Each structure stands twice: as structure tokens, then as C-alpha cells.
Amino acid sequence: MALGKAxxxxxxxxxxxxxxxxxPGAAVAAPGPxxxxxxxxxxxxxxxxxxxxxxxxxxxMGDPAVETILRALKEGALYPWKEQVAVLGGDGALRDVKxxxxxxxxxxxxxxxxxxxAIALEERHFGLVQxxxxxxxxxxxxxETRGSAAFKLGNSRDPSAIPVLTKALGRERDAExxxxxxxxxxxxxxxxxxxxxRAGAVASLGRIRSEAALPQLQGMLAHEADPTVKEAVKDxxxxxxxxxxxxxxxxYLFNGVSLGAVLLIMSxxxxxxFGLMGIINMAHGEMLMIGSYTAYxxxxxxxxxxxxxxxxxFFLALPLSFxxxxxxxxxxxx
Numbered sequence: 001m002a003l004g005k006a007x008x009x010x011x012x013x014x015x016x017x018x019x020x021x022x023x024p025g026a027a028v029a030a031p032g033p034x035x036x037x038x039x040x041x042x043x044x045x046x047x048x049x050x051x052x053x054x055x056x057x058x059x060x061m062g063d064p065a066v067e068t069i070l071r072a073l074k075e076g077a078l079y080p081w082k083e084q085v086a087v088l089g090g091d092g093a094l095r096d097v098k099x100x101x102x103x104x105x106x107x108x109x110x111x112x113x114x115x116x117x118a119i120a121l122e123e124r125h126f127g128l129v130q131x132x133x134x135x136x137x138x139x140x141x142x143x144e145t146r147g148s149a150a151f152k153l154g155n156s157r158d159p160s161a162i163p164v165l166t167k168a169l170g171r172e173r174d175a176e177x178x179x180x181x182x183x184x185x186x187x188x189x190x191x192x193x194x195x196x197x198r199a200g201a202v203a204s205l206g207r208i209r210s211e212a213a214l215p216q217l218q219g220m221l222a223h224e225a226d227p228t229v230k231e232a233v234k235d236x237x238x239x240x241x242x243x244x245x246x247x248x249x250x251x252y253l254f255n256g257v258s259l260g261a262v263l264l265i266m267s268x269x270x271x272x273x274f275g276l277m278g279i280i281n282m283a284h285g286e287m288l289m290i291g292s293y294t295a296y297x298x299x300x301x302x303x304x305x306x307x308x309x310x311x312x313x314f315f316l317a318l319p320l321s322f323x324x325x326x327x328x329x330x331x332x333x334x
Contacts, residue, residue, distance in 0.1 A: 042085045042097045046119050059132045067136045074129050076118045138168040147180045154184025162188050183210050195226040206236025209243040290328050291321035
């Protein structure tokens with residue numbers, strides 16, 4: 001009986017506490033502040049006092065629309081529109097910051113009002129916008145553009161470009177561009193204050209055999225104080241120089257064999273025609289020129305239409321040169 005009374009008293013004491021915690025009046029954790037969206041940040045570009053703040057906030061968002069917005073701001077194609085900003089497209093119609101067309105009540109595309117002025121980029125912010133746009137090129141659609149942008153950032157010696165390149169490295173899928181980004185990151189990390197980071201960057205440059213980084217590594221060897229890093233620099237320099245020696249020897253051999261083959265074909269052709277006809281056929285040189293020009297045209301077509309396969313133009317140019325030269329010779333004999 002005493003035990004039952006104790007349980008009842010304990011329940012009576014616990015019930016108010018339970019209601020205070022779980023009841024309607026209980027305190028609820030307030031939701032954390034939402035991160036600002038791209039529309040609210042882009043609105044800051046329209047106000048000169050907050051334009052720099054908006055530019056800096058946009059560059060950290062990682063949104064593909066950032067490049068479009070900043071490029072429009074730079075080129076005078078960003079307009080205020082109903083407490084927002086809109087980008088003027090090539091067709092003269094306005095689009096929101098996410099690229100969607102802005103339509104009026106009748107469903108027709110909206111254009112800037114007559115006399116409406118675009119948002120002006122403050123002159124003091126022009127260099128900042130240009131630098132951000134150059135960095136954003138590492139996320140572009142074109143492989144060559146991404147590689148070129150990464151190469152420029154690697155040569156800039158600006159450590160603030162490291163986060164951008166790191167993000168680009170995680171997104172990149174092209175193997176050749178990945179190597180360029182990795183090389184750029186390593187070159188920027190050569191001046192890091194942490195010896196471990198410097199040693200890792202040096203080892204990375206040696207692993208990818210970066211010829212462009214060789215002068216920087218040689219200069220680093222003279223003033224590097226950390227013995228571990230210095231030894232890594234020496235090892236990377238040896239690896240790069242060994243690779244360059246092998247590459248140059250192979251290149252010289254290939255060029256020599258190629259030139260010798262051309263001279264051999266020319267001499268054999270002249271020898272055959274002279275042996276059979278008893279005269280030197282001067283048209284032989286014309287046929288060689290036609291074949292060479294055919295190979296040149298194929299190379300240019302690959303560069304213009306198939307840039308990603310430009311290294312393989314030779315496999316089409318070689319047989320096509322024989323065919324074209326043979327057809328021209330056949331026409332001359334008719």
C-alpha cells in the first residue's frame with residue numbers, strides 16, 4: 001500500500017514537468033538562419049553601396065548562374081526589375097538570374113522599358129569582377145577554356161585561387177584538364193607556409209613531370225630551408241629533367257626518320273621515272289606538293305571541326321594524300 005502511494009506521488013510530481021517539456025507551451029528550437037539565395041544577393045549589385053558585398057558573396061556561391069550575372073554586370077546588360085535584377089539576353093528579352101524568361105501578363109517576353117538604364121558597375125570594382133570571371137572560367141563548358149584558365153591561375157601565384165581550383169578539381173572529368181588543374185594547384189602551394197604542404201606540391205609536380213614548373217623549382221632549391229622539402233625539390237627536378245631528355249631524344253629521332261622518309265620517297269620516285277623513261281619527270285614534285293597540301297587541309301579541318309581528335313588527323317591525312325595525288329595524276333594523263 002505504501003509502495004502504491006509513493007508511485008502515485010512520484011507521478012504527480014513528474015506530470016507537470018512532462019507537460020512543460022512536451023505540451024503546447026514547450027519551447028521549440030528556432031530554425032537557424034537560412035543562407036541567402038542568389039536572387040537576394042544579386043539585388044545588392046543594383047546599389048553602389050552594397051555592390052562590392054554582392055560581388056564577393058556571389059563568387060563564393062558556386063552557382064553556374066554567377067558567371068552570367070557578373071558578365072552581364074560588366075557588359076551593361078543587368079537591369080533592375082520589380083525589386084529584383086534581370087539579365088538582358090541576346091534576343092533583347094529579360095531573363096531572371098536563373099536564366100528563366102520573364103513574361104508579362106499576356107505571356108510575352110519582357111524587354112527593358114524605353115530609357116531604362118542598366119545597372120552600372122562601379123569603376124573601382126571592375127578589376128574585381130574581371131578577376132572573378134577569369135577564375136570562373138575553370139568551370140566553363142569548353143575543355144580548352146577550362147585548361148587555359150587553370151594554367152593562368154597557376155601562374156598567378158595568388159593563393160586565394162586555391163579554393164577555386166580545388167573545387168574545379170573535384171568537378172573535372174577530363175583527364176588532360178585534371179592534370180593542368182593539379183599542376184596549377186601544386187604551383188600555388190609551393191609558397192605555402194607549411195613544409196608538409198610544400199613537399200606534397202613539389203612531389204606532385206615531379207610526378208606529373210611539369211616542365212612549366214621547372215624554373216620555379218630550380219629557384220626554390222636556392223632558398224628552401226627545410227631539408228625534407230629541399231630533398232623533394234631535388235628529386236622532382238631530376239625526374240622532370242630525365243623526362244625532358246627522353247622526350248627530346250625521341251622527338252629528334254622521330255623528326256629525323258620523318259624527314260628521311262620524305263627524302264627517300266622523293267628520290268625513289270625520281271629514280272623510278274628516270275630509269276623507265278630516261279628523263280627526269282618534273283611533275284613528280286607537283287604530286288608531292290599536292291599530297292602535302294592535302295595533309296595540311298585535313299589537319300586544319302580537324303582543328304576547326306574536331307579539336308578533341310586533332311592528334312589523330314594523321315591517320316586520315318596519310319591515305320587521303322595518296323588518293324588525291326593519284327587522282328590528280330590520273331586526270332593529267334587523260
